[in-house]
Amino acid sequence: MAATIQIHEMSAADTGADKTSGTVRFKDADNATVDANNPLVVPSADTIYSYTKKLRPYMEDAPDTNISNLRWYTDGNNGFGTGISVTVKNIGTTWGANYKTAMSGGEDLFGKTSGSPLDGDGTDAGPFVPADNDSYIGDLIELQMAVASTASNGALSAETLTLAYDEI
């Protein structure tokens, strides 16, 4: 059997909820609940920021030999529209509380493509072996949505974030 790797939305260093094929909603609250509460309201001036989100891969079922080469990417097209951006960075394995001030040091999420991905295992480096089963593997990545006054009101269509990994 091949390994089962999941993407978890993290609420603490080693605690998260499985969001594989699911939704991560940027909102004005520090929780992983996908609902219509705490929306990001388009400001009359300047820019507001969502609470940050943290994602990390989780090994649900072990590989025969190992998992390696974790990388995160998008299709390169920001479909959220004018005035809305998402920043991302790899924060290693050190947990920090989520916040809604502007992220420092982040990069444009949609600049991360299959040809130029965000490295997912620079600190917690692979390969990850069967002994790592039922644990988090690779690094935490942190994301944040920014909404400028030029954005339009209304719900947004989802954008896809992909985690790719190699397995032997």
Added chain:
Amino acid sequence: MTSVQNNYRWEAEKADGTIVTEGGDLTGCVRFSLVPQVPGLVRHDIVGVPMVRRFGRGFIRVMGDSPPEYLHCLVCPGYRLYVRSSDGGAMITPEDHEVYL
């Protein structure tokens, strides 16, 4: 329901008849097979060519509606064979070509 990464089981055969089902090194193997584990997928048997190694590549998603995918990759001198686990579709690329979906 079988997860997409388990739609196929792989095995290789060495010249002495030994069957290999773990690891990545295929040096000396004379057959590499992808055996469907669910109905409707075609079996792949690669024989009679030198082989180097194999690996799988998983793709899982959040925040969108793209389904997960899993590629089986056979690396041979001069080319690679990638097979999609979802539908059995295959593609040939140069030996150093990395496919990301």
